[in-house]
Amino acid sequence: MGTTVNGRHGSTTGKETAGGGAGRRPGEHAAPRGGARLTGVRKTYGAGDTEVHALDGVDLELAPGSFTVVLGPSGSGKTTLLNVIGGIEQATAGSIEVAGQEISGRSPVDLAGFRRDHVGFVFQFFNLVPTLTARENVEIIVELTGVGDARRVPDLLAEVGLADRADHFPAQLSGGQQQRVAIARALATDPDLLLADEPTGALDLTTGRQILGALLELHRAGRTVVVVTHNASVAQIADTVVTVVDGKVQSVERNAEPAAAEAVSW
Numbered sequence: 623m624g625t626t627v628n629g630r631h632g633s634t635t636g637k638e639t640a641g642g643g644a645g646r647r648p649g650e651h652a653a654p655r656g657g658a659r660l661t662g663v664r665k666t667y668g669a670g671d672t673e674v675h676a677l678d679g680v681d682l683e684l685a686p687g688s689f690t691v692v693l694g695p696s697g698s699g700k701t702t703l704l705n706v707i708g709g710i711e712q713a714t715a716g717s718i719e720v721a722g723q724e725i726s727g728r729s730p731v732d733l734a735g736f737r738r739d740h741v742g743f744v745f746q747f748f749n750l751v752p753t754l755t756a757r758e759n760v761e762i763i764v765e766l767t768g769v770g771d772a773r774r775v776p777d778l779l780a781e782v783g784l785a786d787r788a789d790h791f792p793a794q795l796s797g798g799q800q801q802r803v804a805i806a807r808a809l810a811t812d813p814d815l816l817l818a819d820e821p822t823g824a825l826d827l828t829t830g831r832q833i834l835g836a837l838l839e840l841h842r843a844g845r846t847v848v849v850v851t852h853n854a855s856v857a858q859i860a861d862t863v864v865t866v867v868d869g870k871v872q873s874v875e876r877n878a879e880p881a882a883a884e885a886v887s888w
């Protein structure tokens with residue numbers, strides 16, 4: 623994998639693992655993890671008259687530890703891009719290297735293992751289990767995947783600012799709090815990459831800023847974070863801004879001085 627974007631990352635020892643700001647000063651970044659390199663990636667749905675080229679020859683490099691925002695019109699291929707990077711979907715053609723591993727052409731079982739070991743997903747609608755508490759919604763991932771440590775779950779909830787809500791059910795939490803549970807859940811396996819598809823799409827501005835702030839914090843902990851959004855204002859917090867149009871990368875902009883989450887509006 624190439625060097626980090628803007629040289630802003632990798633200021634600590636590289637021994638740090640999960641989340642936590644332990645030992646870092648504000649603004650200081652942990653050793654970068656993850657990263658992705660896509661070469662000639664295509665994703666085609668259907669065949670013949672109904673063929674759709676959701677991704678139509680994508681070349682893209684996301685540095686380990688970078689914070690990328692993906693913009694583009696509805697139907698341009700943003701979600702498909704996120705899903706092939708995260709191994710939710712297999713590309714039709716091309717090479718996809720994530721966290722230093724080639725994942726194109728792998729079997730579904732192999733991809734499941736890759737996701738479990740390297741990727742956390744956050745979606746627009748938080749997809750929490752309504753009959754489980756915040757703590758249990760995170761613990762279940764540790765149980766299902768066999769990765770991570772259930773004893774760390776309270777720390778994960780504290781990391782996203784929910785230490786005092788661990789025993790609440792989703793219906794007893796605000797939208798932003800539910801999304802933070804979803805982020806804690808995505809962190810349960812200590813992923814190298816955190817991929818978020820419209821994570822603020824169902825939230826008001828204040829709550830959305832809190833969620834973006836939480837994602838920035840996880841980026842400072844060294845993770846590669848990719849946020850898909852319709853909202854161009856979110857781009858200012860990213861170090862890398864990718865615009866997708868008609869299944870192609872139209873532009874990749876590097877932002878030398880990303881703004882804080884408070885700068886975002888909608």
Ligand SMILES: Nc1ncnc2c1ncn2[C@@H]1O[C@H](COP(=O)(O)OP(=O)(O)OP(=O)(O)O)[C@@H](O)[C@H]1O
Nearest residue numbers: 667668674676694695696697698699700701702703
């Ligand atoms: N499972 C599928 N079967 C067939 N076509 C699909 C499938 N998933 C996506 N597509 C098509 O691929 C194209 C890209 O879809 P994608 O969901 O990636 O867009 P998007 O940029 O995320 O859009 P939005 O902003 O509305 O979420 C669209 O034309 C869509 O209809």
Ligand SMILES: [Mg+2]
Nearest residue numbers: 700701702819
């Ligand atoms: Mg989408």
